[in-house]
Amino acid sequence: MPTFWLVALLLALSAAGYNGGRRRAIATAAGNVKDLHSLPSYYGYHVALAAFVPSIAALAVWLLAQPVFIETRVSGMIPAEAIPESSSIGLVMSDVRRVAEGLDLAVEQGLLTPREARNASAGAQDLRALMGEVGVALGSKVRPEALSAAQAYRNLSQNGRDAMTAVVALLAIGGFVFAYMRIHKDFRARNVVERAVLALLILAASLAILTTVGIVLSMLFETKNFFGLHSWTDFFFGSTWAPNFRGGSELSILPLLWGTLYISFIALLVAVPVGLFAAIYLSEYASGAVRAFAKPLLEILAGIPTIVYGLFALLTVGPALADLFGKGGLLGVEWMAGATSVLTAGLVMGIMLIPFVSSLSDDIINAVPQAMRDGSLGLGATKSETVRQVVMPAALPGIVGAVLLAASRAIGETMIVVMGAGAIAKFSANPLDSMTTITTRIVSQLTGDTDFASPETLVAFALGLTLFVLTLGLNVLALYIVRTYREQYE
Amino acid sequence: MNDMTLMDKTVDTQNIKIAARDVNVHYGDSHAIKDVNVEIEDKTVTAFIGPSGCGKSTFLRCLNRMNDTIGICRVKGDILLDGEDIYDRRVDPVQLRAKVGMVFQKPNPFPKSIYDNVAYGPRIHGLARNKAELDEIVEKSLRRAAIWDEVKDRLDAPGTGLSGGQQQRLCIARAVATEPEVLLMDEPCSALDPIATAQVEELIDELRSRYSVVIVTHSMQQAARVSQKTAFFHLGNLVEFGPTGQIFTNPEDSRTESYITGRIG
Numbered sequence A: 001m002p003t004f005w006l007v008a009l010l011l012a013l014s015a016a017g018y019n020g021g022r023r024r025a026i027a028t029a030a031g032n033v034k035d036l037h038s039l040p041s042y043y044g045y046h047v048a049l050a051a052f053v054p055s056i057a058a059l060a061v062w063l064l065a066q067p068v069f070i071e072t073r074v075s076g077m078i079p080a081e082a083i084p085e086s087s088s089i090g091l092v093m094s095d096v097r098r099v100a101e102g103l104d105l106a107v108e109q110g111l112l113t114p115r116e117a118r119n120a121s122a123g124a125q126d127l128r129a130l131m132g133e134v135g136v137a138l139g140s141k142v143r144p145e146a147l148s149a150a151q152a153y154r155n156l157s158q159n160g161r162d163a164m165t166a167v168v169a170l171l172a173i174g175g176f177v178f179a180y181m182r183i184h185k186d187f188r189a190r191n192v193v194e195r196a197v198l199a200l201l202i203l204a205a206s207l208a209i210l211t212t213v214g215i216v217l218s219m220l221f222e223t224k225n226f227f228g229l230h231s232w233t234d235f236f237f238g239s240t241w242a243p244n245f246r247g248g249s250e251l252s253i254l255p256l257l258w259g260t261l262y263i264s265f266i267a268l269l270v271a272v273p274v275g276l277f278a279a280i281y282l283s284e285y286a287s288g289a290v291r292a293f294a295k296p297l298l299e300i301l302a303g304i305p306t307i308v309y310g311l312f313a314l315l316t317v318g319p320a321l322a323d324l325f326g327k328g329g330l331l332g333v334e335w336m337a338g339a340t341s342v343l344t345a346g347l348v349m350g351i352m353l354i355p356f357v358s359s360l361s362d363d364i365i366n367a368v369p370q371a372m373r374d375g376s377l378g379l380g381a382t383k384s385e386t387v388r389q390v391v392m393p394a395a396l397p398g399i400v401g402a403v404l405l406a407a408s409r410a411i412g413e414t415m416i417v418v419m420g421a422g423a424i425a426k427f428s429a430n431p432l433d434s435m436t437t438i439t440t441r442i443v444s445q446l447t448g449d450t451d452f453a454s455p456e457t458l459v460a461f462a463l464g465l466t467l468f469v470l471t472l473g474l475n476v477l478a479l480y481i482v483r484t485y486r487e488q489y490e
Numbered sequence B: 001m002n003d004m005t006l007m008d009k010t011v012d013t014q015n016i017k018i019a020a021r022d023v024n025v026h027y028g029d030s031h032a033i034k035d036v037n038v039e040i041e042d043k044t045v046t047a048f049i050g051p052s053g054c055g056k057s058t059f060l061r062c063l064n065r066m067n068d069t070i071g072i073c074r075v076k077g078d079i080l081l082d083g084e085d086i087y088d089r090r091v092d093p094v095q096l097r098a099k100v101g102m103v104f105q106k107p108n109p110f111p112k113s114i115y116d117n118v119a120y121g122p123r124i125h126g127l128a129r130n131k132a133e134l135d136e137i138v139e140k141s142l143r144r145a146a147i148w149d150e151v152k153d154r155l156d157a158p159g160t161g162l163s164g165g166q167q168q169r170l171c172i173a174r175a176v177a178t179e180p181e182v183l184l185m186d187e188p189c190s191a192l193d194p195i196a197t198a199q200v201e202e203l204i205d206e207l208r209s210r211y212s213v214v215i216v217t218h219s220m221q222q223a224a225r226v227s228q229k230t231a232f233f234h235l236g237n238l239v240e241f242g243p244t245g246q247i248f249t250n251p252e253d254s255r256t257e258s259y260i261t262g263r264i265g
């Protein structure tokens, strides 16, 4: 049975379970709903859940596991001689899958009877032409080994699917019956549903965490491979970034880290004062009308995709800076070679971060109790004295947290630096030099023809992991600071 | 004859520190204070009494323009401090609040050390020329607020870490440290034990020799003990205003009488 219909059947069964459960509950209480432990609908949900949840879980697991299982079984059937010189088991297997799929389609369209498909032999028919007819293009004639493997593949999947339908249906019906029989007027269906809700919430929460763990583990794994191929001392303590796909690369993170931190620093230099002052204005001085207008506007700024900021860096800010500091520029100095520079990327990234800093700070400043301001104003302090001496110190931990969050965004930012900062990895204190960052190097190491066995590619994972650790550290620190100092006003 | 009346008038206006004429306050659409006329004398303690929600705090906040910080609050009428309209455009509310200090209904110490809390006003207004003078002001203010003995060993501890009653006394110390001419106190003793209450009342009595004090209180005994004048508010109206003795022994309005004897509240 196709999966779609199977799911539809499960849903229908649950719906029936809901109705049946309700009815039975009311019946056990002899029609007196007040005698029931829970509301009738809870009994209904109880039966529906028992019919649906275990069976759908089994279905999901089966769907994930079956292809893996069949793949290993079938690839074991292919003899080593059947793999051509220039090919690999992976390529042969993909041929097998395509042939199996072609046979399925041919049966579906009536070109072959199921029997013919099962017994077809490579010599008897022109299978390649037949496959072409149903829209499966094959590179060469179907080899006998591939054909028999494909037939085995079809057999296994067919049997697997039948077994799956049986198991899922049994589970669903079993759950239905079990739950239905349990219904009694004192049965605590409400508590069962409560636990089911809890389980659902836990599942959602753990999915997010598990994904993170998965990402970290896969990065760790590749990073380990990288350190097997390249010395870690060069990675952490070397001084040059010079990847060379013919071997002998120098892959040190330090110049990249320098570029990353330098650009982030400039970005924060722009974003923190401007964002903070904007937040102070909005929360302390602006009238309701201005606030209602300016706050959404700032938030729109936060919604602009970073690639657009990148374009702004590339087309506007970079050339403008070059006009000022470049050769033949307005200042008559020749400090800037091209349009890309640390300053270009830093300025634009700073602009990107302004709404981020200001909206976080605005929330934090608003959380300072009005009584605090009243106390200060009541002593004859001016507004700015109040802001400086009472509101800011009170909001400071939160603001530090906001700045750290902004810093971690700056460090992880990619598009603006790709377009604004250039691609030269070097140590330089001149903000008008081109430099590059960790994120852009990850992109450039992984784009194009890549071979996931060379250190030049694998270094991307080591870079990514370092970046992850760095930003994670900043976020944890930010949260810690915000939490520790928050209680003060409660 | 003419000279005499003129003389009388000047004496009169000198005695009156704050005069409110036809004051009306609205919070948006709700009318919180209705046509209140009151004259608060210098070197006198004036008590505002009345049931909860009748507008005592609101009216008190008008006297140092703290209502300016509430967006929806509109104040109409004249309030004269030493004969000058405090709602005049030329008057700087910041300056005004330095002269008319306030202790709020809920204690609101700053998240700073106890010392910095008290030193806040004097620092802003430059009342001390050096650290020694500032220390002196801080100590004197804390003593006057009857909290010195409890905090003298931990002046560096945060003011927010004190108990509710201690915080309230800290706020009183903070307010007297700026040496205001008028001190507005909104239920300053609501969180205090009887001993601290007695000490604060003593402070109020002492302040009377130099300043004018306005105190909001829910305690009839306290009003009777500390004040010379009493104003009774009810539903936004000033029902009765007069010498405390007369209000408590021989009120003119029946509402005043029922409130004092505990029948409305």
Ligand SMILES: Nc1ncnc2c1ncn2[C@@H]1O[C@H](COP(=O)(O)OP(=O)(O)OP(=O)(O)O)[C@@H](O)[C@H]1O
Binding pocket: B027, B032, B050, B051, B052, B053, B054, B055, B056, B057, B058, B059, B070, B105
């Ligand atoms: N910020 C505000 N916004 C809107 N309405 C307010 C505000 N403050 C007070 N009010 C209203 O004004 C009226 C008077 O309030 P006020 O705080 O002056 O009462 P009160 O006499 O001080 O009462 P209490 O003895 O409980 O402190 C009340 O009806 C209250 O709801």
Ligand SMILES: [Mg+2]
Binding pocket: B056, B057, B058, B105, B186
């Ligand atoms: Mg009040």
